[in-house]
Amino acid sequence: MRAVADKPTLATIAEAAGVSRTTVSNAYNRPDQLTPQLRRRILDVARRLGYPGPDPAGRRLRQGRAGAVGVLLTERLSYAFADSAAVAFLEGLARRCEDAAQALLLLPLARGEEGAAVVRQAAVDAFCLYSMPDVHPALDAALERRVPTVVVDAPRNDAATFVGVEDRVGARAVAEHLVALGHRRVAVIVPTLVLDGREGRVDAERLKKAAYHVDRERLEGVREGLEAAGIAWEEVAIEERANSQEAGADAARVLLTETPRPTALVATTDQLALGALRGARELGLAVPADVSVTGFDDIAEAGRSQPPLTTVRQPLVQKGAVAGDRLFALLASEPAADAVLPVELVVRASTARPRSSDSGDARGRHEG
Amino acid sequence: MRAVADKPTLATIAEAAGVSRTTVSNAYNRPDQLTPQLRRRILDVARRLGYPGPDPAGRRLRQGRAGAVGVLLTERLSYAFADSAAVAFLEGLARRCEDAAQALLLLPLARGEEGAAVVRQAAVDAFCLYSMPDVHPALDAALERRVPTVVVDAPRNDAATFVGVEDRVGARAVAEHLVALGHRRVAVIVPTLVLDGREGRVDAERLKKAAYHVDRERLEGVREGLEAAGIAWEEVAIEERANSQEAGADAARVLLTETPRPTALVATTDQLALGALRGARELGLAVPADVSVTGFDDIAEAGRSQPPLTTVRQPLVQKGAVAGDRLFALLASEPAADAVLPVELVVRASTARPRSSDSGDARGRHEG
């Protein structure tokens, strides 16, 4: 007497239906290989015994394909969902996955060895690494798996196809735009540069430790744009904050209550910029009359804020779609070239000439 | 001579290192079971041979656990990422998954048999079904898997734990709020009710076909609130649109150019309501002076719009976290009771008394 309590398997059904395991398997996966009546009979037996269909684990092992793409997002998975840019990227990637009937395995990214273990054990055919820090155990673990891998934004790696945007070009364009308007006293707000999550003023040493390629590029772009106009980078105040609107507002409050007050705030993400807009308003400052504010990314909300945000548009959804294209090309053993997508300065109403009394930075020198 | 080109497996490494497969396995999974030197030697051999570590598929089969939770989102996966409410839900769910070191397998939801196949083949330990239509092949496929399952929002099912919110209560509160302000001519905007994606005016027949429990509940709540004030439900105009701001603006333009013009627009999602705000503005109508607008969900943007949106707050992130709690309780063979989370009417600046000339619906009768 066999134990009825055991979970039924293909063999259970085969025996109960008086056919071979092959036939049961075919009933599920190749309906054309057996008569409809037999198929029906087998499926009925399966239902009666509570058989949930062929166990994916067995099939996976046998077929050698997982049917899923692994995704590593920046750092904490839950943070990614609070970041419009990451979500828009996922939207694009998901479109391609839908077309290919592939699932998206989002991996939780614990710091340290544990995070690496999750990646090593992930049942995936490929990896998509989105905006990861330069060094991270999970990153190495993914690369060691030697499956087709696409890196989005960072870090660039010989073993993986790269998809990114012209971060530096965009940031420089923002700086040049402000300079052209006559701004000389510019302050910068960036998302936390290092995994320690520290917030506050960024000094040269801290800058060197910046863990994300994207942050470094955008800062470098701003620097190029300002220095080209003869503005000393060392004197530009940089505040780092968690990448949220609340934090952006806080950074703006800090920067805008310093003397001399900056005439322009360059945030390297729209989230921070939208927060800065609010922070300025809370101080009773008008944007752009009292202070100009710029962002980066052009998330949907950037075009709807009051005032609408001057920012750098990067094709977020398209970036996800391109990453998906590259991934599936790789999976099909086709070549997948790196892609660097163009950005575009979008001038809206959050930037304007500084008040004439504010232009130049002479007063700043006096008070400094 | 064995083919060197073959992908290395545990056995390959074991042979090359002159140890058993067990020992190699232990080197990866139970470092404390062998001397550091031996472990190091084995790992070196593995690296040299390009062995990417134990294949997850084999382990899965052996251990019987997948290490992932399957998620089915509404309809198209890519649409979900464009829906702030769904994204906030995912944020909450992701938090719990991180804590449990479980991955999130997002399944692409093709219509028809193909969609069901994806679900049947998904390597997961549990399912979370988020706001699915009443009938969908993938839904049945998930339930047939007989793994722990949590249904969020809909459809309620005996085989799964339910997590939802007081949709009807919230919608009724909105209607009562408007009625209390003196509104009599109210029009409604809902997301597309049926999977055919049709947009436009909703008649009684169409209403009966509504595929989503949430939509039905919210409409029912509005109806209750209006009828309690003696407003005839049959005369309330209902427009259905894709759940985007653009579509909401379009619906508002249609409704607000009809005669008599409604004095209040009730949208059953914030996305639609935010669009309606814009639609009204584009017609040169002031909110709330000329027309009141309400939403549902209280997504982040609802508090930042111009004017800030009167809406019903549902705890989106918390809903995801609770779903995760239930899921992991189920996985631990613990009881997991249904949860219906409370909602709260949040009155902001998008609602006000109608102009005195507009109050009552007498004029409407004349013109109709």
Place this chain on the structure above:
DNA sequence: TTGAAAGCGCTACCAG
């Protein structure tokens, strides 16, 4: 159209 045999790559168990 059906069935028998042969593993896919791994880990749990138990004996040394």
Place this chain on the structure above:
DNA sequence: CTGGTAGCGCTTTCAA
């Protein structure tokens, strides 16, 4: 601390 054995549940030949 190490190794041999025995499957996990499935699909894919190939032969009948």
